[in-house]
Amino acid sequence: MIAEYSMGTSGCDGVIRIWNISTVRGNKDEDADFVKCDVVETLQLTGHESDVHDIRFNISGTLIASIGLDKILRIWQVCL
Numbered sequence: 001m002i003a004e005y006s007m008g009t010s011g012c013d014g015v016i017r018i019w020n021i022s023t024v025r026g027n028k029d030e031d032a033d034f035v036k037c038d039v040v041e042t043l044q045l046t047g048h049e050s051d052v053h054d055i056r057f058n059i060s061g062t063l064i065a066s067i068g069l070d071k072i073l074r075i076w077q078v079c080l
Contacts, residue, residue, distance in 0.1 A: 006042075006061060010052035016066055018043035018078065045076050 005021045022038045050069040057064055064076040 006057075008055045008057065008064060010055050010066065010068075012051045014046065014048040014050055014052055014068065014070075016045040016048075016052055016055055016064065016076070017041055018045070018064075043078065045078075047074060048072065 005023070007019045007021055008016055009019065010016045018041070020040050020042045022040075024036045045064070045066070048066065048068040048070055049072075052066050052068040055064055055066045062078060064078055066074045066076065
């Protein structure tokens with residue numbers, strides 16, 4: 001089974017990075033499941049002037065809210 005997910009990270013460089021994570025669950029081999037993950041950076045959002053403290057996705061994944069040390073709340077419209 002293949003599943004795809006998106007994840008966002010932020011940090012002290014002021015850049016928000018969006019990652020695509022694909023997982024493949026394999027068949028049981030010697031009574032142990034395995035999961036293979038491929039992680040690819042798909043998008044960088046720049047605009048904050050300092051550290052980004054927090055990011056949140058809306059439920060449909062089309063908007064991202066971010067807040068940073070620059071005291072600016074940004075709303076980003078994205079297509080994931």
